[in-house]
Amino acid sequence: MFKKILIANRGDIAVRIMRTCREMGIETVAVYSKADAEAAHVLEADEAVLLGESEPLKSYLNIDRIVDSAEKANAEAIHPGYGFLAENPDFAARCETSGITFIGPSSRVIRDLGNKTVARTMMEKAGVPVIPGMLTATKDASSLCNEAERMGYPVLVKAASGGGGKGMRVVSGKEEMEEACLSAMSEAEKAFGDGSLYLEKCLESPRHVEFQILADQHGNAVHLFERECSIQRRHQKIIEETPSPAMTPSLRNAMGDAAVSVALASGYTNAGTVEFLLDLSGRFYFLEVNTRLQVEHPVTEMTTGIDIVRKQLEIAAGNPLTLKQEDIIQTGHAIECRIYAEDPEANFFPSPGTILVHREPSGPGVRNDCGVHEGFEVPMEYDPILSKLIVTAGTREAARMRMVRALESYVILGIRTTIPFLIDVIKSLEFAKGETCTDFIARHFENWSQNMAGADLARIAYVVDELTAVKRPAAATKEKGWPTPWETLGEWRI
Amino acid sequence: MKYRLKISEETAALDVSVSAGKQNAEFTIGEKAYSVRYRTIPDHCLHMIVDGKGVNAFVADGGEGKHVFLKGKSFLVRDADQLSSRRAKRRGPDQTPGDVTPPMPSVVVRIMVEEGDLVKKGQGLIVVTAMKMETTLVAPSDGRVKKINTSIDAKVAPGNILVEVEEEENE
Structure with a gap:
């Protein structure tokens, strides 16, 4: 096993990886930017290296600086976390040539699966159902228009090298098509350096269901069941759970088998996630493979008892998987909410700033993977995720009520967060019934605003704070004893 | 004591009478009356007993008012009187709606x-x-x-x- 690794990431995920390292007796090296000098991951690590200015390109995306830092610190391996360089094949390749173990699949696999059309072709050959659509990407808007006509609207325009909803458009009719292609192309060109697009048939209200896989370097592969991540805004997940309310044992077996075939067909190693869309009739289609640890991995950990980061480290060190598929058992239900520094009343605008008060929830079945602390200034340069709150309980309903309880006791003051919005979603009848689909937020929570119940109490708290605050500075600054002349002088001016 | 406190766009008038030397107060907000006992739990927590029921509120001073956290909700509570006088001062001749x-x-x-x-x-x-x-x-x-x-x-x-x-x- 490794003695020391470098974590090429920040925030909640860097902290989470370091915790497992500590349990395994592995030393950790953090990297950070100027904005993050006092960030949680820097405080958690055994060593920390300053990468540079706050802009991601000069810090967390700076491959040269990161590899150089790993070499200087004598780190044997690099864990990329998620986001930043996690799915960058050039970074993985650079680690490979530098003799540093990249904790993830090989650069070749990342490159293959990162290209959506290559991945689709590969899956079709392996007999995994893919969403009807094009197998080759193009930059020619008119051929995309013709293809859309042939497939029938609505269609989904997607970037071949896409991710995170960038370069993606839902097009419901002919008249919007050309404009959608042009704007998606320019967005994809800017975000990924590749403007080529392809089309997929747009499914009606699908669920997003994904399977966690683990594959070692010796040809063994297993899955750790599904996660349902249908609750999304701007094509980004905000609530995830396992098991999926839509799952049946036979469907789970079929999808799990498909996920393992994906791993074997692509030569996958380490932890990964195979994403599917599940339509109303129970048919599933391959969407893509995320060649990294997922944000929502904790729900799987909480219901299988398997520490996925530990498995990643063992696989990267060359150990064979000792887990057999039949030994992996899922118990209970887990839900994760992503806590973002965003204003849910203002179209989820980012809300950077200083966290004045931070109290984490605790109690039975509550886990908070957090990357911030009280007094921390949440930088504007990075992803707005603050924390991932995970609960687990015997049933979905018990987990749902537990999540409400945990969210209601999660105190973050000073910046806007998604917490009040998440409470309303989790409490909603539709969520309680498990009727989740990827257009859930648009359908039920468009133009959400916080209801004013509790406003009187908030006003009372304001006044009580005024009444009690008078004593605060006095207690802090005034010393006991005789008053000084300054205190007895009365009003005076210079 | 009287306060006019604003949350988003809603201003409400509060009438407050504090019992001298004791940590309790009677509030009237609109038609409603509240009897409140309170204590502070350093640094930011207020434990209040409102009409016999316990409530924990967390309060922090922000630039424009106080941030108040109550059961998963956060409210920015502002003093409407201070706001209007501050706004009057701030609005100079060169500031336009454009x-x-x-x-x-x-x-x-x-x-x-x-x-x-x-x-x-x-x-x-x-x-x-x-x-x-x-x-x-x-x-x-x-x-x-x-x-x-x-x-x-x-x-x-x-x-x-x-x-x-x-x-x-x-x-």
Whole structure:
């Protein structure tokens, strides 16, 4: 096993990886930017290296600086976390040539699966159902228009090298098509350096269901069941759970088998996630493979008892998987909410700033993977995720009520967060019934605003704070004893 | 004691009578009366017993008022009287409704107009980015770009006037 690794990431995920390292007796090296000098991951690590200015390109995306830092610190391996360089094949390749173990699949696999059309072709050959659509990407808007006509609207325009909803458009009719292609192309060109697009048939209200896989370097592969991540805004997940309310044992077996075939067909190693869309009739289609640890991995950990980061480290060190598929058992239900520094009343605008008060929830079945602390200034340069709150309980309903309880006791003051919005979603009848689909937020929570119940109490708290605050500075600054002349002088001016 | 406290756009009048030397107070807000006992749990927690029921509130001072947390909700509570006097002081002669300011701390990535340009209401003027999300700031009204007070890569914050748009007379 490794003695020391470098974590090429920040925030909640860097902290989470370091915790497992500590349990395994592995030393950790953090990297950070100027904005993050006092960030949680820097405080958690055994060593920390300053990468540079706050802009991601000069810090967390700076491959040269990161590899150089790993070499200087004598780190044997690099864990990329998620986001930043996690799915960058050039970074993985650079680690490979530098003799540093990249904790993830090989650069070749990342490159293959990162290209959506290559991945689709590969899956079709392996007999995994893919969403009807094009197998080759193009930059020619008119051929995309013709293809859309042939497939029938609505269609989904997607970037071949896409991710995170960038370069993606839902097009419901002919008249919007050309404009959608042009704007998606320019967005994809800017975000990924590749403007080529392809089309997929747009499914009606699908669920997003994904399977966690683990594959070692010796040809063994297993899955750790599904996660349902249908609750999304701007094509980004905000609530995830396992098991999926839509799952049946036979469907789970079929999808799990498909996920393992994906791993074997692509030569996958380490932890990964195979994403599917599940339509109303129970048919599933391959969407893509995320060649990294997922944000929502904790729900799987909480219901299988398997520490996925530990498995990643063992696989990267060359150990064979000792887990057999039949030994992996899922118990209970887990839900994760992503806590973002965003204003849910203002179209989820980012809300950077200083966290004045931070109290984490605790109690039975509550886990908070957090990357911030009280007094921390949440930088504007990075992803707005603050924390991932995970609960687990015997049933979905018990987990749902537990999540409400945990969210209601999660105190973050000073910046806007998604917490009040998440409470309303989790409490909603539709969520309680498990009727989740990827257009859930648009359908039920468009133009959400916080209801004013509790406003009187908030006003009372304001006044009580005024009444009690008078004593605060006095207690802090005034010393006991005789008053000084300054205190007895009365009003005076210079 | 009387307060006028504002949450979002709603202002409510509070009548408060405090029992001397004791940590309790009677509140009247509109038609409703509340009997409140309280104690502070350092540093930010107030434990209140409101009509016999325990409530934990967390309070922190922000620039514009107090942030109050109650059961998963956070409210920005402002003193309406202070607000109106402060606003009266702040509004100088050169501040016009045509000023464009970012909604959050951010970095300028694109400037789409030049000084002297004629713009339409809703037209994109400047794109700022924060936390990987780009936001376009638009012209608040038809008019002419009078002044641009920023440049690409500048770090900007709410209150900074990035673009001044002057309404054109006799259109």
